[in-house]
Each structure stands twice: as C-alpha cells, then as structure tokens.
Amino acid sequence: MAKNNSLIVIITAFLVQSLIFSLVKAASTNITTDQHALLALKDHITYDPANLMAKNWSTNTSICTWIGVTCGVRHHRVRVLNISCFGLGGTVPPQLGNLSFLQLLDIRNNSFSGSLPDELAQLRRLKLVNFMFSSFHVEIPSWFGSLSKLQYMFLNNNNLVGTIPLSLGNMSSLQVLDLSFNQLSGTIPSSIFQISSLERLNLSYNQLSDSFPSINFNLPSLQVIHFKSNSLSGGLPSHICNYLPNLKMLALSRNMFDGQIPSTISKCQQLQMLSLSYNNFIGYIPKEIGNMTMLKKLYLGINELQGEIPHELGSLARLEVLSLRNNILTGTIPSRIFNLSSLRMMDFTDNSLTGNLPPENMCQHLPVLQELYMSGNKLTGRIPNNLWQCSNLQIVSLSFNQFEGSIPRDIGNLTLINQLFLGYNNLIGTI
Ligand SMILES: *[C@@H]1O[C@H](CO)[C@@H](O)[C@H](O)[C@H]1NC(C)=O
Ligand SMILES: *[C@@H]1O[C@H](CO)[C@@H](O)[C@H](O)[C@H]1NC(C)=O
Ligand SMILES: *[C@@H]1O[C@H](CO)[C@@H](O)[C@H](O)[C@H]1NC(C)=O
Ligand SMILES: *[C@@H]1O[C@H](CO)[C@@H](O)[C@H](O)[C@H]1NC(C)=O
Ligand SMILES: *[C@@H]1O[C@H](CO)[C@@H](O)[C@H](O)[C@H]1NC(C)=O
Ligand SMILES: *[C@@H]1O[C@H](CO)[C@@H](O)[C@H](O)[C@H]1NC(C)=O
Ligand SMILES: *[C@@H]1O[C@H](CO)[C@@H](O)[C@H](O)[C@H]1NC(C)=O
Ligand SMILES: *[C@@H]1O[C@H](CO)[C@@H](O)[C@H](O)[C@H]1NC(C)=O
Ligand SMILES: *[C@@H]1O[C@H](CO)[C@@H](O)[C@H](O)[C@H]1NC(C)=O
Ligand SMILES: *[C@@H]1O[C@H](CO)[C@@H](O)[C@H](O)[C@H]1NC(C)=O
Ligand SMILES: *[C@@H]1O[C@H](CO)[C@@H](O)[C@H](O)[C@H]1NC(C)=O
Numbered sequence: 001m002a003k004n005n006s007l008i009v010i011i012t013a014f015l016v017q018s019l020i021f022s023l024v025k026a027a028s029t030n031i032t033t034d035q036h037a038l039l040a041l042k043d044h045i046t047y048d049p050a051n052l053m054a055k056n057w058s059t060n061t062s063i064c065t066w067i068g069v070t071c072g073v074r075h076h077r078v079r080v081l082n083i084s085c086f087g088l089g090g091t092v093p094p095q096l097g098n099l100s101f102l103q104l105l106d107i108r109n110n111s112f113s114g115s116l117p118d119e120l121a122q123l124r125r126l127k128l129v130n131f132m133f134s135s136f137h138v139e140i141p142s143w144f145g146s147l148s149k150l151q152y153m154f155l156n157n158n159n160l161v162g163t164i165p166l167s168l169g170n171m172s173s174l175q176v177l178d179l180s181f182n183q184l185s186g187t188i189p190s191s192i193f194q195i196s197s198l199e200r201l202n203l204s205y206n207q208l209s210d211s212f213p214s215i216n217f218n219l220p221s222l223q224v225i226h227f228k229s230n231s232l233s234g235g236l237p238s239h240i241c242n243y244l245p246n247l248k249m250l251a252l253s254r255n256m257f258d259g260q261i262p263s264t265i266s267k268c269q270q271l272q273m274l275s276l277s278y279n280n281f282i283g284y285i286p287k288e289i290g291n292m293t294m295l296k297k298l299y300l301g302i303n304e305l306q307g308e309i310p311h312e313l314g315s316l317a318r319l320e321v322l323s324l325r326n327n328i329l330t331g332t333i334p335s336r337i338f339n340l341s342s343l344r345m346m347d348f349t350d351n352s353l354t355g356n357l358p359p360e361n362m363c364q365h366l367p368v369l370q371e372l373y374m375s376g377n378k379l380t381g382r383i384p385n386n387l388w389q390c391s392n393l394q395i396v397s398l399s400f401n402q403f404e405g406s407i408p409r410d411i412g413n414l415t416l417i418n419q420l421f422l423g424y425n426n427l428i429g430t431i
Contacts, residue, residue, distance in 0.1 A: 033098050034078045035063050040095035047089030077101035084108040094119040101125060109133040116141050128152040136160060145170035156180040169194045180204040180226065188213045197221055204228035212236060215243045226251045235259030241267035253299065254278040263288040275299040277323065287312040294318060301325035301347065311336055318342055325349040325373065339365045347373040356381035363390035375399040375421060388413045397421040
C-alpha cells in the first residue's frame with residue numbers, strides 16, 4: 001500500500017512538473033507573438049495582386065478576424081492558417097515557427113518558394129501541412145520527422161529535390177503522405193513502412209530509384225501505394241502482401257521492375273486496383289490473381305509477359321478494366337473473360353492471341369462494354385454479327401488480325417461509336 005502511494009506521489013509530481021513546464025512554455029508566447037509571426041509572413045509576401053494581405057491583415061483589427069486566420073475558442077491563439085489559393089508569391093519566414101498553437105497550415109496553390117525554415121519544427125501541435133501546388137525548390141527538411149502529431153502531409157506538385165529523409169519514418173501519427181510530382185531521387189526509405197498509422201502513400205512522378213522498400217511490419221491501415229512514374233527496379237518482393245491486408249490500390253506503372261509477378265500478390269485480397277504496366281515483368285500471369293475478387297482494375301500491359309491468359313481471371317466478377325496490351329501472350333482468350341459483366345474496357349492489343357471471338361451473344365454478357373481493343377493479334381474467323389448490338393460500344397479496334405468474312409450492314413447500329421478500326425484483316429464488302 002505504502003509502495004503504491006509513493007508511486008502515485010511520484011507520478012503526480014511528474015505530471016505537475018510537466019504541466020508547469022508546458023504552462024511556462026505556453027506563457028512565453030502569447031497572441032502578440034502570433035501577430036508578430038503573421039506580420040512577418042505579410043512582410044515576406046512579394047506578390048499579392050488582389051491586395052488581400054495589405055488590405056485585410058491590418059493591425060487595427062484582431063488577428064483572429066484576419067482572412068485565412070482562425071483562432072482557438074479556448075486559448076484564443078492562432079489554430080488555423082489557411083491562405084490557400086490566394087494567388088500569393090513570397091517566402092515562409094522563420095517567425096512562423098512561433099505560432100505555437102497552430103494545428104492546420106494550408107498554403108497550397110500559391111507560389112511560395114525559398115526554404116522551409118528549421119523553426120517550423122517547433123510547431124508541435126501541427127496535424128496538417130499542405131504545401132501542394134507551390135514552387136518550393138529545396139530538399140525535404142529532416143525536421144518533419146519530429147512532428148509527431150502530423151496526420152496529413154502534402155508537398156506534392158512542387159520542385160522538391162534530393163532524397164526522402166529517413167526521419168519521415170518517425171512521424172508516428174501520419175496518415176497521408178503525398179510527395180508526388182516533384183524531382184525527388186534516391187531510395188524510398190523503408191522507414192516509411194514503419195508508420196503504422198499510414199493510410200495513403202503517394203510518391204508518383206519523381207525520379208526515385210533502387211528497389212521496392214522492404215516491409216517488415218503489419219500495416220493494416222495502409223490502403224494506397226502510388227509509386228507510378230519513377231525509376232524503381234528489381235523484383236517485386238514476394239512478401240509484401242503478408243503485411244498489407246487492406247491495401248486497395250497498388251500503382252507501380254512506368255518503372256523498371258523486372259522478374260516474375262509473384263503469385264503471392266493474391267494475398268493482397270482487398271486490392272481493387274493493380275497497375276504493373278510499363279515495366280519489364282517477365283513470365284506468366286499468375287493464375288492466383290483470379291482469386292483477388294475485389295479487383296476492379298487490372299493493368300498488366302507493356303511488359304514481357306508470356307504464355308496464356310489464365311482462365312482464372314474469369315472469376316474476377318467485379319472487373320471493370322482489363323489491360324494486357326503489348327505483351328507476348330499466346331493462345332486463345334478464355335471464354336470466361338467474355339462473361340465478366342462489369343467490364344467497361346478490355347485491351348489485348350499487340351499480343352499473339354489466336355482463336356475466334358465468341359459466337360454467342362457477347363453484348364448480353366458484356367452489357368456495359370465501351371472499349372474493345374484487340375488489334376495486332378492473330379485472331380481469326382468471322383466478326384460475330386451480334387457485336388453490333390453492343391449499344392454502349394464507343395471504341396472497337398480489331399485491325400491487324402486475320403478476321404474474315406464480310407462487313408455487315410448492321411455495323412451502323414452502333415450509335416455511340418466514335419472509333420472503329422477494322423483495317424488489315426481479310427474482310428470483304430463495303431459499309
Ligand atoms: C505578450 O507577452 C509580452 C512579453 O512576453 C508582453 O509584453 C505582452 O504584453 C503580452 N501581450 C499580451 C496581449 O498579453
Ligand atoms: C487603422 O485605423 C486608423 C484609425 O482608426 C485609420 O486611420 C486607418 O486607416 C486604419 N488602417 C487600416 C489599414 O484600416
Ligand atoms: C478581413 O476579411 C475577413 C474575412 O473575409 C472579414 O471578416 C474582415 O472584416 C476583413 N477585415 C478587414 C479589416 O477588411
Ligand atoms: C482551406 O480553405 C480552402 C478554401 O476555403 C478549403 O477548401 C480547405 O479545406 C481549407 N483547408 C483546411 C486545412 O481546412
Ligand atoms: C489554384 O488557384 C487558382 C485561383 O487562384 C485556381 O484557378 C486553380 O484552379 C487552382 N488550382 C489548383 C490545382 O487548385
Ligand atoms: C519568434 O521567432 C523569431 C525567429 O524565429 C525569434 O527571433 C523570436 O524571438 C521569436 N519569439 C517571439 C516572441 O517573437
Ligand atoms: C527517430 O526518433 C528516434 C527517437 O526519438 C531517434 O532516436 C532517431 O534518431 C530518429 N530517427 C531519425 C532518422 O531521425
Ligand atoms: C496521389 O494518390 C492518391 C491516391 O490515389 C490520389 O488521391 C492523389 O490525387 C494523388 N495525388 C496526386 C497529386 O495526383
Ligand atoms: C488463391 O488461389 C490459389 C491457387 O489458385 C490458392 O492456392 C489460394 O489458396 C487462393 N487463395 C484464396 C484466398 O482463395
Ligand atoms: C457465361 O455465362 C452464362 C450465363 O451466366 C453461362 O450460361 C455460360 O456457361 C457462361 N460461359 C462461360 C464460358 O463461363
Ligand atoms: C440493326 O438495326 C436494324 C434496324 O433497326 C435491325 O433491323 C437489325 O436487326 C439490327 N441489327 C442487329 C445486329 O441488331
């Protein structure tokens with residue numbers, strides 16, 4: 001009992017001490033500090049065509065009435081600074097780091113440039129930083145790692161250079177990280193995959209290289225990984241889907257990944273979109289993809305995939321988009337594929353597929369099909385007359401095959417069609 005009491009005394013003393021410490025710290029700044037910080041920002045605005053700041057950010061009025069500024073109800077200090085889309089140009093002054101109660105900092109879609117001052121690391125209460133669509137041409141500062149309450153970090157659509165700091169893995173509350181559309185290079189630090197709160201990760205459209213970062217922790221929150229248009233290489237690690245039970249989107253197109261597509265990809269059972277196109281994948285399409293039943297979009301085009309299209313893909317009942325174009329696929333198109341009633345787009349362009357189009361009523365089984373691309377294969381036989389009953393078809397490309405027979409008059413029944421390619425076959429007759 002005495003032992004417990006002394007423990008309570010120690011804990012209480014500790015709590016009181018930390019309370020005093022934070023009070024002292026908060027007392028060292030006040031609303032006047034916030035005003036100085038905002039006036040420093042105003043001073044650093046070099047372009048303000050609408051004169052918003054000049055007119056509105058007047059010391060005659062409380063900063064809490066200034067446009068873009070929101071103060072907290074209790075502490076009456078600046079809680080939100082949102083000057084997004086004001087059309088401003090300028091730089092971020094170090095004094096902004098004195099807005100000690102700031103939670104949301106949104107300066108997106110202006111033309112801020114210059115550095116991201118180290119003093120911003122003092123903004124320990126920050127939950128959101130939105131610097132997207134600006135003109136920052138610097139490295140990502142490593143101090144971001146110390147913002148342990150940050151949930152949303154948008155630095156996309158700038159001119160950021162250098163590497164992604166390892167310290168970002170220390171942002172233990174981060175949910176969304178968007179660094180897309182910059183000029184970041186180097187490795188993707190695997191420390192990012194230590195953030196258990198992470199939900200969306202977008203590093204697309206950079207110059208990142210090396211291999212897919214390793215994942216060693218279960219990440220049930222992670223739903224979106226976008227690494228599109230980088231220079232990533234090597235194989236796709238077979239273990240990743242062990243740790244990503246709720247991943248919904250995996251976009252890896254326009255990289256230099258090679259090797260086989262691991263069959264273990266099917267362990268990402270919640271995937272709705274899988275894009276592996278524009279890489280150097282070889283080997284067969286894993287039949288296990290057929291049991292990723294949530295898939296709506298499957299892009300495997302522009303690789304070096306060979307062999308037959310697995311008939312298991314015919315089990316993907318929710319599939320809306322299937323693109324296998326520009327591979328070296330052979331054999332016939334499994335008839336079950338023509339039974340996927342959600343398909344809007346089917347693209348088999350430039351493979352070596354053989355066989356006929358299904359003679360039975362395609363449109364009845366593909367009621368929402370809009371785009372059908374089959375050109376550049378070795379398909380034979382007649383073009384089934386019922387194809388012209390698919391009233392939703394907008395694009396039909398069957399050129400560069402070995403189709404034969406006559407072009408039917410009923411072709412004119414496709415009222416929505418805007419592109420029709422039938423050339424370079426053995427067709428006869430005029431429309
Ligand atoms: C803010 O604090 C400074 C000193 O740190 C003090 O001079 C000033 O009067 C305070 N302003 C308000 C509004 O409390
Ligand atoms: C501030 O208030 C003074 C006195 O009321 C006034 O003369 C001045 O025009 C005001 N300035 C602005 C920027 O509103
Ligand atoms: C500044 O803008 C805010 C929001 O539009 C407005 O409520 C306030 O009256 C304006 N203040 C001045 C001095 O123009
Ligand atoms: C900032 O303001 C814009 C425009 O009003 C709004 O769309 C956006 O959600 C705001 N940002 C934050 C973080 O609240
Ligand atoms: C940026 O803001 C301008 C107005 O200042 C608007 O026209 C444009 O659509 C915005 N762009 C983005 C990407 O939000
Ligand atoms: C605010 O920030 C600046 C620059 O970081 C610093 O010089 C100043 O002392 C800070 N404190 C106050 C109360 O303005
Ligand atoms: C992450 O935080 C830990 C604990 O504060 C620290 O030791 C480590 O150096 C940090 N890592 C990076 C890369 O900043
Ligand atoms: C990054 O990816 C996410 C998830 O798909 C998407 O919502 C977001 O628009 C992307 N960002 C940009 C700048 O394209
Ligand atoms: C997926 O398919 C493979 C082989 O086709 C099978 O071994 C595996 O158990 C299936 N997984 C699920 C979750 O159905
Ligand atoms: C396509 O579906 C129809 C009706 O659901 C069924 O009768 C037919 O056997 C299916 N064909 C294939 C190849 O799965
Ligand atoms: C095309 O339309 C004509 C006139 O409406 C109709 O007689 C013909 O059966 C239709 N052809 C097909 C294949 O649906």
